[in-house]
Amino acid sequence: MTTTRVALVTGAAAGIGAACSIRLAKEGIAVGVLDLDEGRCAGTVREIEADGGKAVALGADVSDRVQVRAAVARLRDTFGPITILVNNAGVTDFTPFEDITEELLSFVYKVNVFGPIIVTQEILSDMKAEHWGRVVNISSSSAQTGSSKMAAYSSSKGAVISLTRTLAQELGPHGITVNTIPPGSITGTIMADENISEASKERLAATLPVRRVGRPEDIANACAFLCSEASSYVTAQVIGVNGGRVVT
Numbered sequence: 001m002t003t004t005r006v007a008l009v010t011g012a013a014a015g016i017g018a019a020c021s022i023r024l025a026k027e028g029i030a031v032g033v034l035d036l037d038e039g040r041c042a043g044t045v046r047e048i049e050a051d052g053g054k055a056v057a058l059g060a061d062v063s064d065r066v067q068v069r070a071a072v073a074r075l076r077d078t079f080g081p082i083t084i085l086v087n088n089a090g091v092t093d094f095t096p097f098e099d100i101t102e103e104l105l106s107f108v109y110k111v112n113v114f115g116p117i118i119v120t121q122e123i124l125s126d127m128k129a130e131h132w133g134r135v136v137n138i139s140s141s142s143a144q145t146g147s148s149k150m151a152a153y154s155s156s157k158g159a160v161i162s163l164t165r166t167l168a169q170e171l172g173p174h175g176i177t178v179n180t181i182p183p184g185s186i187t188g189t190i191m192a193d194e195n196i197s198e199a200s201k202e203r204l205a206a207t208l209p210v211r212r213v214g215r216p217e218d219i220a221n222a223c224a225f226l227c228s229e230a231s232s233y234v235t236a237q238v239i240g241v242n243g244g245r246v247v248t
């Protein structure tokens, strides 16, 4: 890699976003670790720096363009133009369909759909100027299979898959690849012990090709490839990881 690439990872204080940030930093990429509360990003930044990497903590709500613009400016001032973006920040929701309200829909869609659109728009000029970019959107296997009591969430992630395919066409001519990873169930907040019993995890694992529930590191490895120089001809792909359905 001739220049130090700069990445922005959203929702990076914990879980999949933290794993992606740490993994990208191992490739020599300088990482903007963004989450709602900048203070919560310190742990991810510390782990990256302890490993010899470069990172900066950023606080912003991905659905708020003013906050996103300020965070992007700080990252750009710190490390330079941003040419890698992982739209990972997301919120899940388990609500029976008939109980879904406009307020809930607005909350879920603002984070899961408006967020990736706003953040991508705010860094796009850097990618176009470099004629090189990597965008990875974290969707969900529930967008492909449906998931009972997750209509707001799974439909929002379906929008992320469609957004990915559209942007791949629109941004490809600018040297920018756009892909999505629809994880299956991954240990972390959603799959935390208080949310799912060990017996349920074992039953779930028995249905998965690799016979185990996914880990954030699994997503981070797939993400690192999609953000690499080598992945220049991979775009508009939906790359299932650990239970995610692979569709092209």
Ligand SMILES: NC(=O)C1=CN([C@@H]2O[C@H](COP(=O)(O)OP(=O)(O)OC[C@H]3O[C@@H](n4cnc5c(N)ncnc54)[C@H](O)[C@@H]3O)[C@@H](O)[C@H]2O)C=CC1
Pocket: 010, 011, 012, 013, 014, 015, 016, 017, 034, 035, 036, 060, 061, 062, 063, 088, 089, 090, 091, 092, 111, 115, 138, 139, 140, 141, 182, 183, 184, 185, 186, 187, 188, 189, 190, 191
């Ligand atoms: N864990 C799982 O089983 C699966 C997760 N996913 C997706 O992967 C992504 C990450 O999920 P996890 O790491 O499991 O969740 P997580 O809850 O551990 O991490 C999500 C992070 O996003 C941050 N965040 C939430 N709203 C935000 C906003 N408006 N602005 C900035 N940051 C915000 C949260 O503070 C949190 O740190 C999400 O998009 C989720 O929908 C998809 C499939 C399965």
Ligand SMILES: CC(=O)C(C)=O
Pocket: 092, 139, 140, 141, 142, 183, 184, 185, 186, 190
């Ligand atoms: C939360 C989520 O997307 C799954 C597949 O569990």
